Amino acid sequence: xxxxxxDTSGKAGGITLAQGDEGGFGVLESSPIxxxxxxxxxxxxxxxxxxxxxxxxxxxxxxxxASGPGSFTGLRVGLSAVKxxxxxxxxxxxxxxxxxxxxxxSGKPGRVAAAMDAGRSEVFWALYQLSAGNSSLVAECLxxxxxxxxxxxxxxxxxxxxxxxxxxxxxxxxxxxxxxSVVARPGSEAIARIGxxxxxxxTTVTVEALDANYIRRSDAEIFSKAxx
Numbered sequence: 428x429x430x431x432x433x434d435t436s437g438k439a440g441g442i443t444l445a446q447g448d449e450g451g452f453g454v455l456e457s458s459p460i461x462x463x464x465x466x467x468x469x470x471x472x473x474x475x476x477x478x479x480x481x482x483x484x485x486x487x488x489x490x491x492x493a494s495g496p497g498s499f500t501g502l503r504v505g506l507s508a509v510k511x512x513x514x515x516x517x518x519x520x521x522x523x524x525x526x527x528x529x530x531x532x533s534g535k536p537g538r539v540a541a542a543m544d545a546g547r548s549e550v551f552w553a554l555y556q557l558s559a560g561n562s563s564l565v566a567e568c569l570x571x572x573x574x575x576x577x578x579x580x581x582x583x584x585x586x587x588x589x590x591x592x593x594x595x596x597x598x599x600x601x602x603x604x605x606x607x608s609v610v611a612r613p614g615s616e617a618i619a620r621i622g623x624x625x626x627x628x629x630t631t632v633t634v635e636a637l638d639a640n641y642i643r644r645s646d647a648e649i650f651s652k653a654x655x
Contacts (some may be wrong), residue, residue, distance in 0.1 A: 428488040430626060431477075432619025435469065435505030436497030436525050438462040441615040442469070444476055447623045455480055457616050465504040473508075484516055489631070491622020493615070494522040495640040496543065496551045502639040514634045521625035522632050524640060526553035527562055528613035528621055529588055537585030538565065540605075542575065543612075544591040550575040551642055557585075560624065569643045572597065579603045 432443040443457040458476050460468050477484065492509040495502050513520050530541040536558050543551040552575060553567035570578060579587060579598055584605050589595055590612035598607050625631065 428623065428626065429482065429486055430489050430491055430619060430623055431473065431487055432491040432615045432622055433469070433473075433505050433509055434493040434525075434613075434615040434618045435460070435465045435501040436493040436495055437501070437612060438498070440465060440469075440501060440505065442472055442476060443615040443619040444480060444482065445616070445619040445623065449627060452620050452623055454616055454619070457614070462498075462501070465501050469504060469508050473512075484512065487516065487518055489519040489521065489622070489626040491521045491523055491619045491626070492637070493525055493528075493618045494638070495525060496545070496642040497525060499639075499641060502641070506637055506639055510634050510637055513637075519626055519631040520634065520637055521622035521630065522637060522640075523618045523621045523625070524553065524564075524567075525613060526551060526567060527555060527564070528617040529590060529610070530555040530557060531560075531562055531621060532610045532613060532617065533557075533586055533588040533608055535586040535588075538583050539585055540579065540581075540587040542587065542589045542591070542594050542607075544589075544594055545569060545643065548572050549643070550594065552578060562621075567642065576601045576603060579605045579607070581605070 429446045439462045441459045444455040526541040530539045541553045545551045550570045552570045554565035556563040587607040595607045595609045
């Protein structure tokens, strides 16, 4: 199965052309895309990557897209591109949460917490039940820092993982005993790897149902509601 993974959730993003099946996963090539250029560079980058490997869009068997949380503008650009390509080509889509990819990067079985700095002294938080390379979402929410520290005290956690060292340092300074690993923020390769498993399992979303998972509202929504 030949798939394309797209991640435009962060300050920088990328695309990954990969192939695999139930027996394994392999990256043909990943191409980074600088932050702030997603709208101008994403589609040309996809065309260049496919052409370099002699692949046509119709050769793709599906798409894996980072669905959030992350940049409001970046996610809209990436998901809009995936929607357009999938609709025209009639290919399936696997939506992958960045928090899910983060939890999977921990390599721990059991209930694992994934956390990302959300700014404004807030934390994107999710719990996943992990086993044999599979993940099941237990809960996700936006937390204040004090709430984040309290959630880390859950005795049922097998571990916790973050891509933001400041969160691990915050937990350590507060004396939280749950071990918190710091890993690199997952990119398009991780999105493609998890997406492949979802595509093979038939865990896909329609073009109409694909949407960004921001976890919190945008400033426009917040300020508009406040005015009303």
